[in-house]
Amino acid sequence: xxxxxxxxxxxxxxxxxxxxxxxxxxxxxxxxxxxxxxxxxxxxxxxxxxxxxxxxxxxxxxxxxxxxxxxxxxxxxxxxxxxxxxxxxxxxxxxxxxxxxxxxxxxxxxxxxxxxxxxxxxxxxxxxxxxxxxxxxxxxxxxxxxxxxxxxxxxxxxxxxxxxxxxxxxxxxxxxxxxxxxxxxxxxxxxxxxxxxxxxxxxxxxxxxxxxxxxxxxxxxxxxxxxxxxxxxxxxxxxxxxxxxxxxxxxxxxxxxxxxxxxxxxxxxxxxxxxxxxxxxxxxxxxxxxxxxxxxxxxxxxxxxxxxxxxxxxxxxxxxxxxxxxxxxxxxxxxxxxxxxxxxxxxxxxxxxxxxxxxxxxxxxxxxxx
Amino acid sequence: xxxxxxxxxxxxxxxxxxxxxxxxxxxxxxxxxxxxxxxxxxxxxxxxxxxxxxxxxxxxxxxxxxxxxxxxxxxxxxxxxxxxxxxxxxxxxxxxxxxxxxxxxxxxxxxxxxxxxxxxxxxxxxxxxxxxxxxxxxxxxxxxxxxxxxxxxxxxxxxxxxxxxxxxxxxxxxxxxxxxxxxxxxxxxxxxxxxxxxxxxxxxxxxxxxxxxxxxxxxxxxxxxxxxxxxxxxxxxxxxxxxxxxxxxxxxxxxxxxxxxxxxxxxxxxxxxxxxxxxxxxxxxxxxxxxxxxxxxxxxxxxxxxxxxxxxxxxxxxxxx
Numbered sequence: 165x166x167x168x169x170x171x172x173x174x175x176x177x178x179x180x181x182x183x184x185x186x187x188x189x190x191x192x193x194x195x196x197x198x199x200x201x202x203x204x205x206x207x208x209x210x211x212x213x214x215x216x217x218x219x220x221x222x223x224x225x226x227x228x229x230x231x232x233x234x235x236x237x238x239x240x241x242x243x244x245x246x247x248x249x250x251x252x253x254x255x256x257x258x259x260x261x262x263x264x265x266x267x268x269x270x271x272x273x274x275x276x277x278x279x280x281x282x283x284x285x286x287x288x289x290x291x292x293x294x295x296x297x298x299x300x301x302x303x304x305x306x307x308x309x310x311x312x313x314x315x316x317x318x319x320x321x322x323x324x325x326x327x328x329x330x331x332x333x334x335x336x337x338x339x340x341x342x343x344x345x346x347x348x349x350x351x352x353x354x355x356x357x358x359x360x361x362x363x364x365x366x367x368x369x370x371x372x373x374x375x376x377x378x379x380x381x382x383x384x385x386x387x388x389x390x391x392x393x394x395x396x397x398x399x400x401x402x403x404x405x406x407x408x409x410x411x412x413x414x415x416x417x418x419x420x421x422x423x424x425x426x427x428x429x430x431x432x433x434x435x436x437x438x439x440x441x442x443x444x445x446x447x448x449x450x451x452x453x454x455x456x457x458x459x460x461x462x463x464x465x466x467x468x469x470x471x472x473x474x475x476x477x478x479x480x481x482x483x484x485x486x487x488x489x490x491x492x493x494x495x496x497x498x499x500x501x502x503x504x505x506x507x508x509x510x511x512x513x514x515x516x517x518x519x520x521x522x523x524x525x526x527x528x529x530x531x532x533x534x
Numbered sequence: 535x536x537x538x539x540x541x542x543x544x545x546x547x548x549x550x551x552x553x554x555x556x557x558x559x560x561x562x563x564x565x566x567x568x569x570x571x572x573x574x575x576x577x578x579x580x581x582x583x584x585x586x587x588x589x590x591x592x593x594x595x596x597x598x599x600x601x602x603x604x605x606x607x608x609x610x611x612x613x614x615x616x617x618x619x620x621x622x623x624x625x626x627x628x629x630x631x632x633x634x635x636x637x638x639x640x641x642x643x644x645x646x647x648x649x650x651x652x653x654x655x656x657x658x659x660x661x662x663x664x665x666x667x668x669x670x671x672x673x674x675x676x677x678x679x680x681x682x683x684x685x686x687x688x689x690x691x692x693x694x695x696x697x698x699x700x701x702x703x704x705x706x707x708x709x710x711x712x713x714x715x716x717x718x719x720x721x722x723x724x725x726x727x728x729x730x731x732x733x734x735x736x737x738x739x740x741x742x743x744x745x746x747x748x749x750x751x752x753x754x755x756x757x758x759x760x761x762x763x764x765x766x767x768x769x770x771x772x773x774x775x776x777x778x779x780x781x782x783x784x785x786x787x788x789x790x791x792x793x794x795x796x797x798x799x800x801x802x803x804x805x806x807x808x809x810x811x812x813x814x815x816x817x818x819x820x821x822x823x824x825x826x827x828x829x830x831x832x833x834x835x836x837x838x839x840x841x842x843x844x845x846x847x848x849x850x851x852x853x854x855x
Contacts, residue, residue, distance in 0.1 A: 245735030271734030
């Protein structure tokens, strides 16, 4: 069942707001005619600057055009509190002078929920988010990890139809993030509400979401399950946004048969299956760092590269290599087999043709393989 | 270096407190049994009277002969003044002054927080114009507004309303500088917390009372103290009002009253210790007020003086109150 539906949702403001003090580096984009439907139990991640704005528009915290439907009813004329949704903010936005317990119960008290039920809901939520020890603490004394957990708990105790999570893992260490991520995963598997999750972190989006929406220029550029987007990014921008480290891109020319590919550096590589329809077009070839394969010999279709530097990350390494031409492009390789490779070595690599992505040089639209 | 700093600080403290010490010394010269006349504000003096000050035969304050305080005489003067409170009308000066200063400070703080809250958190038509209008008094200092205010108050008959208290308070209840200071604090405090409260279903006044005021306690307390001291020291307006309210209204500090008194009425030299004792007594409320808000005042100052880029380093803006 569709719980949340957005119809041509747009910001009224035409100005991008600069980032606020509490959120350095995170400006809010403008939303233009965005359509989206979220089913019950679905967890949709929004990637891009517009994500936080979309959430604020849905919540009714900014002037809006278009329509927002929650459980089939238009809520666009209702005040934020009457929309049956709860939001988690990047800064936590806890009421600083209150204890965690008071923070959690504030919204429920204003809605005249009976005292006993408030206590029940709080103790249940606190148990899930491991907040029992912190309930009596004042919000200002909390560590960032506890603060964000309390902010999530404040939304969860409300038990709304729609959750809006605005970068809730901001400001946490990697360890804390992965811990909170699994808590969210765990908790949401029981909640079954519709959730929108704004983030700029690919890992978060991939790990949590059922569907991933990549936003650009105020609208959705592609929406699909995360792995689908990872495998078949619909455009160049989506390919750039999803995946870490970012995909390698080369401007290429293809021969008439659609088999031989010439990189800007002059080197040739070959495709296993011909793509004759793409011949004679300006193309961009993309290959993810983890899909580049190291080979032993320079025989075509292998490319010859020179290693510039290597980041050794334990089990795997990031090899930064360069095509030897005058202005050779760089190539990033993520591999577990680079233990013997040294800086300034010459290496040979191959692009497995089923793992490359071809985009139109002008529009950036994906052309193949399908 | 540390020694130098301490010496410099001690010297500065000495210089700053020397007027009070001098007052105490004069108060300890030797007391007359009573004040000849009650201390109350005089009618607005004309230029000729001011030019003619001190009038012939006026007894200027005697200079103390020593820098050491004769505590016995000091206490005796104090007791003598307290005994003469009613006759010298100092108790009335105190009560009216205190009430007016408190009322002005409360009004200023409350109105400013409400106005800034409305301006920073809500969208409504003509918001920028209203904001600019509210800060216009900054370029119209209170002194320039007094004469027209008085004329207008007389015209609409407000001068005598409520024993003159309304007229005493009304022109002083807005403070544009406070708006500017609070605006900066509120913008930082409210952004996402304010949105969260809206989502929780809190109404505007509820947010103002339960979230904004408690989180800005320190800053609001400091501003309250500043306004209290300003209002306590506000002498022009009460003097200006005085002609129609010679007895009821008198918020001016005792020192000012005494100076006018001495100038115009040639107080006998025996009254000077009492007058200076009254002046010292008039310092108590502002000093107490400042002692109360010392810590939050320091925090507010450092906060206002810290440039935004330096604050980015602190990760949670809600941490400091």
